[in-house]
Amino acid sequence: xxxxxxxxxxxxxxxxxxxxxxxxxxxxxxxxxxxxxxxxxxxxxxxxxxxxxxxxxxxxxxxxxxxxxxxxxxxxxxxxxxxxxxxxxxxxxxxxxxxxxxxxxxxxxxxxxxxxxxxxxxxxxxxxxxxxxxxxxxxxxxxxxxxxxxxxxxxxxxxxxxxxxxxxxxxxxxxxxxxxxxxxxxxxxxxxxxxxxxxxxxxxxxxxxxxxxxxxxxxxxxxxxxxxxxxxxxxxxxxxxxxxxxxxxxxxxxxxxxxxxxxxxxxxxxxxxxxxxxxxxxxxxxxxxxxxxxxxxxxxxxxxxxxxxxxxxxxxxxxxxxxxxxxxxx
Numbered sequence: 001x002x003x004x005x006x007x008x009x010x011x012x013x014x015x016x017x018x019x020x021x022x023x024x025x026x027x028x029x030x031x032x033x034x035x036x037x038x039x040x041x042x043x044x045x046x047x048x049x050x051x052x053x054x055x056x057x058x059x060x061x062x063x064x065x066x067x068x069x070x071x072x073x074x075x076x077x078x079x080x081x082x083x084x085x086x087x088x089x090x091x092x093x094x095x096x097x098x099x100x101x102x103x104x105x106x107x108x109x110x111x112x113x114x115x116x117x118x119x120x121x122x123x124x125x126x127x128x129x130x131x132x133x134x135x136x137x138x139x140x141x142x143x144x145x146x147x148x149x150x151x152x153x154x155x156x157x158x159x160x161x162x163x164x165x166x167x168x169x170x171x172x173x174x175x176x177x178x179x180x181x182x183x184x185x186x187x188x189x190x191x192x193x194x195x196x197x198x199x200x201x202x203x204x205x206x207x208x209x210x211x212x213x214x215x216x217x218x219x220x221x222x223x224x225x226x227x228x229x230x231x232x233x234x235x236x237x238x239x240x241x242x243x244x245x246x247x248x249x250x251x252x253x254x255x256x257x258x259x260x261x262x263x264x265x266x267x268x269x270x271x272x273x274x275x276x277x278x279x280x281x282x283x284x285x286x287x288x289x290x291x292x293x294x295x296x297x298x299x300x301x302x303x304x305x306x307x308x309x310x311x312x313x314x315x316x317x318x319x320x321x322x323x324x325x326x327x328x329x330x
Contacts, residue, residue, distance in 0.1 A: 013047075015059040016066055020077055023054040028080045029073065036076070036091045043095040044069050084109070084117045089311040093121040107133070110157045112209050113164040118157045124309035125150055131301040132158040135267060138301040140259070142291060143271045145305025148316040152245050153205045155269040159241040160209040163223060168241050168265075170223055173202050175245040176254065177228040202226045202245060229254055238263035247272035247287040249279060255286025259294075275327070 020026050030037050030050050037048040046069045047059040056073060060066045075094050080086050108126035110118040110133075120126030124145075131141045132155065143151035159171040203226065206215040218224040229250060244250070244258050247270045262268055270287070277285045295302045307324070310317040 013059050013061050014063075014066070015057055016070075018056045018058060018070060018073060020054040020056070022081070023052065025077055025080045026050060026054050026056060028086055029076045031086065031088070031091075035088060036086060039088045039091040040069060040072055040095060043092060044072070048073075079119065082109075082117060083111075084119050089121050090119070093311075110154065110161050112157060112161045116157070116209055116211075118154060118209075120154075121150075121311050122309045124303070124305050125154065125311070128303045128305070129154060129158070131303055132269065134301070138267075138299060139262065140268045140270070140294075140300045142294075142300070142302040143269060143305065144274060144287065144291065144302070146273055146275070146307055146310060146320040148310040148320070149305035150309070150311055151271040151305060152201070152243070153208060155243050155245075155271055156202070156205040157209040159243060159269070160206065162241050163218065164210070164214075169239040170225060170237070170241075171218075171243075172225045172227075172237055172240050173206075173243045173245060174227050174229050174232055174258065175199070175202065176247075176249040177230070199226050199228075229258060232258050232261050235261055236263040237261050237266050239265040242266060242268040244268065244270045245272070247290075248274050248277040248285050250286040251279065252284055252286045252289045255290050259290065275323075 027050075030048075034048075034050070037050070040046065041048055044065060045060065046065055048069070049057040049059075051057065058066050058069045058073075060069065072091075072094050076086055076091065079090070079094075084090070108120040108129045110129060112118070118129075120129045128141075128143050128151065131138055141155075143155060145151060156173065159168075159173070162168045163171045203215070206224065206226075209215075210218065215224065219226075229244070240263070242258075242261065244255075247255065249272075250258065259268070259270075270290070272287045274285060274288050274291070277287075279285060291302060294300050307317050307320040310320060
């Protein structure tokens, strides 16, 4: 008669307590309702508690998992201490980032004096930020790809930082006023009031970077200018950082016009999604045309975002993926 095997003991979870100097920063890392902690728990398979006083209790079955959680929490704590935003997307990025990548991330941060700081959350965003900051090699940077990748926000943040540092005299942001299924003529008000709704996303990005008060002050001083693409004709913009947003809705002639506005001491970023043009089907997009002829010109950088760089919301990445599959089938 064989002896019955003894049941294996389940591995017991162990806990360790991390101590941080600033309890308020720990609360920022945890997020509203501890939503950021929930992301770490899901990604790493740990349990986190914040009893207060700057303490975080990490519980996991093995020491390697606890060590990884400690690394992520330390990285997020340092990021929050630098004034960088901590949200679920940033937490997910920190959870999958190797330690050496975290150390090399410093050159992929845009710090806006008296404003907000922005760090690249994906490899694509970090590469894009490095291109924007590389004034020695690139006077023009194209950032193209799906919605939610941060291509416009990061360009605006970089321009706002340069303005606040006094590196440029003006930040000029322009976009085509193209009707995306709506009729401009039916909107109430004069021309300025009709155009304003097209420019609201730009003002939102500026407020994110500079804050409401400073963005309004710089607008009043004429240091920040947001205008439709048609208003760029005939101008030469010196000592400025120029952003052409939604460039997929510019015609070939409009794109050629805006790209040649570059003056002495100026740089330019062009952002857009070639797959979402609102032009007439028979009207070729100026963005696609420009990419075809300028990609290998010296002084011009092109960064192509993918759905892996979508940081707006998990669902946005899945929506982009679904539309791309449908386009392939068509």
